Amino acid sequence: RALASKRVMSTDNENNNVSHLIQEAQSLFQQTFQPSSSSPPSPSSPPLSSYHCTCAPGRVNLIGEHTDYTQGLVLPLCIHYSTVCYGTGKVIEDVGEGGGGICRIVSTNQGGSSNVYTFNSNEIEKVKEPKWVNYILGVVAQYTPDLNTSSREVVSFDLAIAGDVPLGSGLSSSASLEISVARFMECVLGDDRSFSSVWKCNETERKISIERAVRCRRAENVYADSPCGIMDQYVSSCGKKDCVLMIDCRSLDYQQVVMGGGKEHVDKPAIVVCNSNVSHSIADGEYPIRVAQCQTATSILQEFTAVTNNETKIESLRDATLDHLKQCQDKMEDVIYKRAKHVITENERVLQAVKALQNGEWETMGLLMNESHDSLKHDFEVSCEEVDVLVDLARSYKGVYGSRITGGGFGGCTVTLVKREDVEGLMCFLKEGYKEKCGLDCSCFVTDAADGSRVIEL
Structure with missing residues (x-):
């Protein structure tokens, strides 16, 4: 478990987005939890080395939508929008009727220093309001089994949170929050305690990153009442700079996919999120x-x-083929048939997309993205008029290979693969066309694959 809270010098200290979030979180922490500069420091104030700063990114999914909760395949990457946690905490012995595990949290996106939420880590239950707290409560609850209950250990902390992943955009602001809080918990518990309820010996960083994602997915399922799959938490925890992750949501293993196979001479396209x-x-x-x-x-x-084939075992839609589906079409309502058709064909598109990305076959990748959107629109029915307008506009612009909805659907973002020389023109075209057709403003940014979660040395 020595790798559980591994600290790294993050190049994102030089990145404006993350640097700004760190400053926001530190400032909020000081305003909320520390005495004013004119007051003497509290005797209980921890040394500087006891402060922890963690970061976890949002994500965009290139292809493989609504497949993760059916043990399928997905192909996401981390983006340069993140959630930063800054705070201090410790593991203590609870000697007073369960009252020792006091935890206080505050967020720049949820009222700042005027809206502190306090709970006891010994008595964690989801709450009706404020709902955003449940994501944090759920994560903390996943780590309390790592404490030594026979010694009456509890965790207590003060935590300030700052994030810039657009809320409700389909870019996984919730997973970004969960994974950053998880990293913070690992710092507070330390290497010896973190994941001790799962393993009794040291594990690789890769295995720890996956277990972190499993915990955070469980937290969202149980405490936020969201039946999400594991993709969002997984890529935020395990993501790697310059790599798209092909995640197998059954085996929970992953493959790092480099666009163009890592060949320097390959003219790689840009990824535009709108x-x-x-x-x-x-x-x-x-x-x-x-x-x-x-x-x-x-x-x-x-x-x-x-009944018909004892050699075929279908545990999930991951195991089904279109032939299986067509053979029992008359036993399904049309809407059920269409949902299954999307998932089965989407898994196949992910496999084809991995090959296309590695080989630099951008036209093929674009066609797969287009097919994915059309399936999500017609078979899975999770798109909406505004998103369809953005996709149609993008597809009509020069240099665009393909465009699709990304995320859970019913709004949110599109992801477009486009020649780099056409990026600026595309973004202007999307903003103008969207305003004209929908009367709304859209926001666009270019991204490449960013690093996954990490502990930041200040």
């Missing part, structure tokens, strides 16, 4: 319905193959 500024919450409405529909399709396929 936010429709139509908000969504995946814990409400249509998202859980899609999850249930996929489960229904799986059950029908399982029953059918159990």
